[in-house]
Amino acid sequence: MLGLTSVCVFLFSALALAVTSGYSFGALTLLLASTCLLWKRPRLNLQRQDYLLLGTLLLYFCVFTANMLYHADPARELDMPLRALLAVPVLLLLLAYPPRPEAWWAGVAIGAIAGAMLAIWQFLVQDMPRPLAATSNAIHYGNISILFGMLAMCGLDWASMQSRRWLWRAALLLGCLAGIVGSIISGSRGGWITLPVCLVFLVIHHGKKHGKRYLVMGLLALGGLSILAYVLPHSTVKERITLGISNLHTFEDRGEVDTSIGQRLEMWRTAIDMSQQRPWTGLGRNGYMEQKSMLVTEGKASISIRRHTNAHNDYLDTLVKRGIVGVMALLALFLVPLSLFARALRHSAPAAQPYALAGVVLCTCYMIFGLTTSSLTLNIGIIMLVFPMVILWAMLRQQERIA
Incomplete structure (x- = not known):
């Protein structure tokens, strides 16, 4: 079983961005493998922390499902919270049969590199202005790409403990670079906010272990990388930031909402206004769309936001649809x-x-991604949160047991 869970964990990350629905394939193999618990029935020796994580996943599923039933939302809306429920047996499987560390770290590095290679091909050869690799949306590709890059960076301490440390370090550093490059060429500005935040976490963590010199060098590298990404000729970063500032000025000066930034601000405004009608339970998906359509008809909201099924912000989208209980x-x-x-x-x-x-x-x-897009309303968004979460937790618990 250890070999099976290792292969499944590797495939989950390695295929996520380079194969259409690759993340779903990896998650499905883990879910199918978890059925072995029905007859093997291993001793799990669950601790308080394990129950807290299991309870959190179940709470999310129950609250969102109950709210959807209350509002009589379409059955397809169950798909997203259901992923949190399906992560529960996977967590139990991985606690019983934790995968090999090599499978996780290699999968993350290969997943970031493979996704970036496909995105670069789309950008340079296919002239795609905003590459999306094998996903359906450039925003979500960019977000998951930079997530993989930061996760790869987290593995450097693990790599330093291996016999082939230089090979593993090189692979993880290349995965980190590929994840950042993929995010940059995708033009997904919201995901870029995570780069300085996560790098500060990483630098502080490693600085405590390796001394202040490491901390200073890391911060200097962060500043240099940010400046370089902005000043390079034909920089996507500079172009997207300049466009965002222009959109914001246009919205403030003329109330123009037919831009990326303008539409987001308009959706956030309308979501906040509508959430006051039912603050605790929300309007539900159908109620949200109906109320928004009514505001557009009455001229109180721009017609450009009518077709959007979410508020492009996880917190506001949950507030208007599921209420304060859902936000909690x-x-x-x-x-x-x-x-x-x-x-x-x-x-x-x-x-x-x-x-x-x-x-x-x-x-x-994910907390940062949710500020500018509704990550958890799409399959890739919820899967790439809850499944890596349970994988990392199971591997963490395994290392605690053998320490």
């Missing part, structure tokens, strides 16, 4: 695992810390 469940999905990983980062053995650090990065990235 969403915050629990982010903050409970974040606190568990952060605690392990402070108190666990050195062998467990790369997984704890990766868990902190994962949760932090």
Whole structure:
């Protein structure tokens, strides 16, 4: 079983961005493998922290499902919270049969590199202005690409403990670079915010272990990388930032909403206004679309936002559709695992810390992604949160047991 879970974990990350629905294939193999628990029935020896993570996933599923039933939303809306429920047996499987560390770190590095190679081909050869690799949306490709890049960086301490440390370091650094490059050429500005935040986490963490010189060098490298990405000729970063500032000025000066930034601001405004009608339970998906259509008809909202089925912000989208109760469940999905990983980062053995650090990065990235897009309303968004979450937690617990 250890070999099977290792292969499944490797495929989950390695195929995520380079194969259409590759993330779904990896998640499905893990879910199917979890059926072995029905007859093998291994001793799990679950601890309080395990129950907290399991309870958080179940709480998210139950709250969102109950709210959808209450509002009589379409059955397809169940797809997203269902992914959180399906991650529960996968977590139990991986706690019983934790995958080999090599499978996880190699999968992350290869996934980032393969996705970036496909995106570069689309950008240079196919003249695609905003590459999306094998995903359906450039925003979500860019977000997951930079997430993979930051996760690869978290594995450097693990690599330093291996017999072929220089090979593993090179692979993970290349994966980190590929993840950042993929995000940059995708033009997904919202994901770029995670880069300085996560790099500061990484630099502080490693600075505590390796001294202040490492901290200073890391911060200088962060500043140099940011400047270089902006000043390069034909820089996508400079172009997208300049366009964003222009969109914002246009919105402020003339109320123009027919731009990327303008539409987001208009969707956020209308979501906040509509959420006041039913603050605790929200309007549901159907109610949200109906109310928005009514505002457009009455001239109180721009027609350019009528077709969007979400508010392009996880927090506001949940507030207007699921109410305050839904927002609390969403915050629990982010903050409970974040606190568990952060605690392990402070108190666990050195062998467990790369997984704890990766868990902190994962949760932090998703909290930032949710500010400018509705990550959890799409299959790739929810899967690439809950499945890496349970994989990292199972590997962390394994290292704690053997320490």
